[in-house]
Amino acid sequence: MSDSNTTDFTNPSTFILLGIPGLEAAHVWISIPFCAIYALAILGNVTILLIVKIEPSLHGPMYYFLCMLAVTDLALSTSTVPKMLSIFWFNSREIDFSACLAQLYFIHCFSAMESGILVAMALDRYVAICHPLRHSTILTNAAVAKLGLAVVLRSSMLVLPNPFLARRCLYHRTNIIPHTYCEHISMVKLACADIRVNNYYGFSLIFLITGVDVFLIALSYTQILRAIFSLPTKDAWVKTFWTCSSHLFATLAFYIPALFFILTHRFAQNVPLHFHVLMANMYLLVPPMLNPLIYGLKTKQIRNRLLWLFPHKGP
Numbered sequence: 001m002s003d004s005n006t007t008d009f010t011n012p013s014t015f016i017l018l019g020i021p022g023l024e025a026a027h028v029w030i031s032i033p034f035c036a037i038y039a040l041a042i043l044g045n046v047t048i049l050l051i052v053k054i055e056p057s058l059h060g061p062m063y064y065f066l067c068m069l070a071v072t073d074l075a076l077s078t079s080t081v082p083k084m085l086s087i088f089w090f091n092s093r094e095i096d097f098s099a100c101l102a103q104l105y106f107i108h109c110f111s112a113m114e115s116g117i118l119v120a121m122a123l124d125r126y127v128a129i130c131h132p133l134r135h136s137t138i139l140t141n142a143a144v145a146k147l148g149l150a151v152v153l154r155s156s157m158l159v160l161p162n163p164f165l166a167r168r169c170l171y172h173r174t175n176i177i178p179h180t181y182c183e184h185i186s187m188v189k190l191a192c193a194d195i196r197v198n199n200y201y202g203f204s205l206i207f208l209i210t211g212v213d214v215f216l217i218a219l220s221y222t223q224i225l226r227a228i229f230s231l232p233t234k235d236a237w238v239k240t241f242w243t244c245s246s247h248l249f250a251t252l253a254f255y256i257p258a259l260f261f262i263l264t265h266r267f268a269q270n271v272p273l274h275f276h277v278l279m280a281n282m283y284l285l286v287p288p289m290l291n292p293l294i295y296g297l298k299t300k301q302i303r304n305r306l307l308w309l310f311p312h313k314g315p
Contacts, residue, residue, distance in 0.1 A: 012175040022274040031088035038081040044292025045070040061139040073288035076110040084180045100182040101163040109159045115213045116151035122220040125244040246298030257283040
């Protein structure tokens, strides 16, 4: 009988998501800012997509990449928040084993896509500033489509082994995940088997995706800054830098929380679990909310079109 029970639990049909361990009594209160952030993310990104669609002057590489970023942000936040809110509001903690693996895949896949799109946007800014006369010939619609396809294929293929590596693990001890969503390392830590392969592959993804993308963005901005400082006047410096400031702010808003999350998850063993889970949620929630605000405030064409959509009457 004991062997039978162990065998049954080796492949659990469901996992239990605890939410934010230690803060269960405050789940309803925590859900209020989380729900507000999600609503702002949905509203902001849908607005960006609508403005780019209806404004012909925005049909260019920068705004196509911005639309890709908006779609990715919508998918990334939607892959986590609905289940998170169901835990906070209805104590609905169970998640099917296959659904957990699917959520794990989508979270990591869309995070990788966002990183890749930020690289493509950095390339667009580099070409626009360093090779302005060749911008329209280098970044044609076909080139933008190929870059977008490359980002999707890279992310989906590199992250694909994660759910399979998690599925092969044996879960004898428990099926309780102390988190608000199914994240790869949090899930495989429950396994009784050797998870070195999971850890090694997780580290390799950090270098192959985050490491490479940060390097390429830094390289692009090194060239951009060299081009800016070669301009003849300070006013020209400011004006040129302002054209890429929105992308720079969006990049920092994504990578700073991401790197903090990765480093604390891997190396800071003394960080309280509830703080780690809160940071993990902020890492996925805040960039989708901030990106539309950053581009809406920093990009004149979007700001003007937004004011046109919502006119105000004079006294």
